[in-house]
Amino acid sequence: MKGTTTRPLREILEKTHWLRELPAIMKERVYQDAYEVLFRPGDVVVRKGDPAKDWLGVGEGLLKVSTVHRTGKVVMFSTLPEGSWGGEGTVFKRELFRYDMIAMRPSRVIHLPAATFRWLLDTSVEFSHIIISLLNERLATFMAMVEIDRLSDPVARVACAIGTMFNPVLHPHIGPLLTLSQTELGELIGMSRQSIGAALKRLESEGLISTEYGGIVVKSLAGLSNYQERD
Structure with a gap:
């Protein structure tokens, strides 16, 4: 597919953060079943109400996790960039998904069957700690x-939203460059592209970020995460 690579799935899995923590025999089970x-x-990728048959990882691309309220408003929960996994709670509880997962870019989504997921939970202390x-x-x-x-302050909303995306546990492959367009960021936060652009200019003037071709460079993660609303 245009926009994705042809790297073998095993090569992508070998760089998966949680898989590196497992013994060789368990890694082979994952390589075989995924x-x-x-x-x-x-x-x-996943529709609200679907049964949780697999634990999902993003080998390449970007997913958004959201739902549509009965009023028609789209409620955004989170993003899943490359290297991230999601849906572990739903798989663990054997529930139906309570949200949608939608591809925002061409994406390679890795499926680990629920049976394999639960086998790892039952047999691996390391995997259990990872899921917790x-x-x-x-x-x-x-x-x-x-x-x-x-x-209510759009600049604070953008600052804090960017800050939440830099979580090394949930998004281990993310670096200082956030490869999101202003349109994508606006879709995630629920703001217009124009409002996003104005907020980014303000944050750049305060030395917290810089905007470059291909995304946003974070210069002060603490400053973004702790950004306060302006009166």
Whole structure:
């Protein structure tokens, strides 16, 4: 698919942060059972109400996790950039998905069957610790997103939203360059491209970021995460 590479799935899995923590025999089980599906921008990866048959990882691309309220408002929960995994809580509880996962770019999505996921939980202390850590960080991120949604200052909303994306546990492959366009960032936060552009200029003038071709360079993560609303 245009926009993705032809790297073998095993090569992508070998760079997966949590897989490196597992014994060789468990790694081989993952290599054997995992498979991938390609998605175009706008494709639905998971639809609200679908059964949780697999744990999902982003080999390449970008997914958004959201739902549509009965009023028609789109409620954004989080993003899943390259190297991130999501849906572990739903798979663990054997529930139906309560949100949609939608591809924002051409994406290679890795599927680890629920049976393999639960086998790892039952047999690997290391994997159990990884999942607990992911769930803990996920809760903290969702709480932050609720707070962001209540902010009235658009600059503060953008600053805090960018800050939540730099979580080394949830997004281990992310670097100082956030490869999001202003349109994508606006879609994630629920703001117009024009408002995003104005907010980014303000943050750049305060020395917290710089805008470059291909994305946003974060210069002060602490400054973004702790940005206060202006009167």
